[in-house]
Amino acid sequence: MTRIVIVGAGIVGAALADRLAARRGGDVVLIDRSSPGLGTSRASFAWLNANKKLPRAYFDFSVEAMREWGHLGGEFGQPSWYQAAGNLAWARSPRARDELVERVDRLRGWGYGAEVITVSRARELEPNVTIPSDAQIAFFPDEGYIHGGQAAQALVQRALSLGATLITDVEVSDLVVNHNRVTGVRLADGERIAAETVVCCAGWRSPELLAPLGIDLALVPASTPGSGTRALTVTIGRIVPQPDRVVHTPELDVRPNGEGQLLLEAGDIDSRVDIAGGDDDLDECAQELFTRARRLVPAAVSARIVEASLCVRPLPIDGHPLVGPVSGLPGLYIAVTHSGITLAPALARHASLELLGAESPILRHYRPDRASTGVPLEQAEEGSL
Ligand SMILES: Cc1cc2nc3c(=O)[nH]c(=O)nc-3n(C[C@H](O)[C@H](O)[C@H](O)COP(=O)(O)OP(=O)(O)OC[C@H]3O[C@@H](n4cnc5c(N)ncnc54)[C@H](O)[C@@H]3O)c2cc1C
Known part of the structure; x- marks a missing residue:
């Protein structure tokens, strides 16, 4: 046996x-x-990323995993569930701007695809997203996402x-x-x-x-409110035109979710959800993500919430x-x-x-x-x- x-x-x-x-x-x-x-x-x-992974050994392991996803994508004939579309991230506060530039420097030094780009270049990459003129922006071309x-x-x-x-x-x-x-x-x-x-x-x-x-x-x-394990992702649709890749902003993370949908998450909302009580709190958190999405993606104005998923991280x-x-x-x-x-x-x-x-x-x-x-x-x- x-x-x-x-x-x-x-x-x-x-x-x-x-x-x-x-x-x-x-x-x-x-x-x-x-x-x-x-x-x-x-x-x-x-x-899919190794963006903030530390120390170096953990970073290398994550880069190896990104490569493995590339192989799998090839073996499965470039399926729609694997998208090596890149990631655009921006920061606005002085501390976050410095942290982003330092991170890009470190990642470049480690041979990772990372560059600081201008606002106009970012607008060329993502014409369907509202990008503030004072943003410090970085582009990570080798990152992406999957439909898990x-x-x-x-x-x-x-x-x-x-x-x-x-x-x-x-x-x-x-x-x-x-x-x-x-x-x-x-x-x-x-x-x-x-x-x-x-x-x-x-x-x-x-x-x-x-x-x-x-x-x-x-x-x-996972059972303890405030433990940092519970999180909320919200799917909205239908949005045309929409961003092509993962976009990280100070108030919202967003990416395409197939069939004209977008998937939304935000760290501060996750923290609220983690200590939240009932369904009303969750609805409020989902609505807040949706409001932020409408500010970020003009075409989301006439969208609707398709699904709100309360989920638990194995952390x-x-x-x-x-x-x-x-x-x-x-x-x-x-x-x-x-x-x-x-x-x-x-x-x-x-x-x-x-x-x-x-x-x-x-x-x-x-x-x-x-x-x-x-x-x-x-x-x-x-x-x-
Ligand atoms: C909001 C959020 C955002 C995240 N963002 C990212 C990200 O951007 N990038 C990233 O890499 N990771 C991210 N993660 C983490 C990532 O999603 C998880 O690490 C990953 O999905 C864990 O996969 P898993 O197979 O271990 O768990 P799961 O997908 O939960 O699978 C476990 C399976 O075990 C089954 N199971 C459990 N107990 C039993 C039992 N007793 N008997 C039989 N079956 C059982 C369940 O039904 C389930 O299907 C995120 C997580 C969350 C919650």
């Missing part, structure tokens, strides 16, 4: 299933309590075509442990599935799956991935991360090699039971997205 069971078919589990299926098709079983790609990955802003849900679904489909098995709409209620080894999973309907290795890709729900095994996964608790306490085996508990492998949209294909490449017996020098930095780096969360977050 050589089966690998993956719990969770978000972008991380889907990318891993795809990688493993290419080598061990018939041995891979992927289980999701819902359907592939309908968790955090679907609602995510899903900007669709990408996860495509990766799962390819894994299935390579012989993997998918089980949906049933929760993994427990990991089965025998003689201090994880030997499989128990489903909510009582069925047991034996495994040589169980991989936990359950995103923000991972702690509840791992706690009964005595594993205190270093994720920020490691030090901001960096939690990936690998757990010492003292063979048969278990964990793959949980923030920035999971960007990282998924590189993480899957390295994790699949480890699951097939080799150790990844890159993933050695990110073991789930590592000692805390002691990096304060605000700093970790800043370095993450």
Whole structure:
């Protein structure tokens, strides 16, 4: 019995299933309590970047992941869910302007596509966006975005075509442990599935799956209001003409979302949502994002809100991935991360090699039971997205 069971078919589990299926098709079983790609990955802003990633090793890992997305885009025939469209970002306050210019300098020094551009050049690039004349602007041509849900679904489909098995709409209620080894999973309907290795890709729900095994996964608790984990993305449509790429402004982040739609997010609104109570607060936050979008994109004036998604980040306490085996508990492998949209294909490449017996020098930095780096969360977050 050589089966690998993956719990969770978000972008991380889907990318891993795809990688493993290419080598061990018939041995891979992927289980999701819902359907592939309908968790955090679907609602995510899903900007592909290494823009603020620190330290250097984490930056390099993210750049590798962006390249992997490029390969995947080619393999899938340049699908609409992968858009290497670039990112335009601007700042206005003195501190933010300095920070942006310094960041561009650092990124250029590291060989990353980044340039400071004039307002008129920015207006040429994005004629359908209102760009203030006093903005300090940077352009990152190699960044982009994906549609996380669709990408996860495509990766799962390819894994299935390579012989993997998918089980949906049933929760993994427990990991089965025998003689201090994880030997499989128990489903909510009582069925047991034996495994040589169980991989936990359950995103923000991972702690509840791992706690009964005595594993205190270093994720920020999602249930605590004000923890920084909850966020709101809003889809509006239909907007023609609209921006072509990711646009980051001091009050709103926006990107195309297919079919004439735009996806909206803002850091300060996420903070409000995170401590917000009921539906009225959420409606107010969604309306505020919409108001900002109408100021930024003239054609959004006659748009409407299509969807508002309250979502949860799987946010490691030090901001960096939690990936690998757990010492003292063979048969278990964990793959949980923030920035999971960007990282998924590189993480899957390295994790699949480890699951097939080799150790990844890159993933050695990110073991789930590592000692805390002691990096304060605000700093970790800043370095993450
Ligand atoms: C608002 C927001 C913006 C973001 N922006 C970016 C960004 O710009 N760039 C970026 O790279 N990242 C971004 N992220 C982070 C990124 O979206 C996540 O890191 C990534 O989606 C996590 O993927 P995942 O597969 O681990 O989790 P998920 O997509 O949540 O998948 C986990 C899956 O596990 C299943 N599951 C859970 N528990 C069980 C169980 N017990 N049994 C069976 N199935 C189970 C769920 O149903 C789900 O399908 C953002 C996140 C948010 C919330």
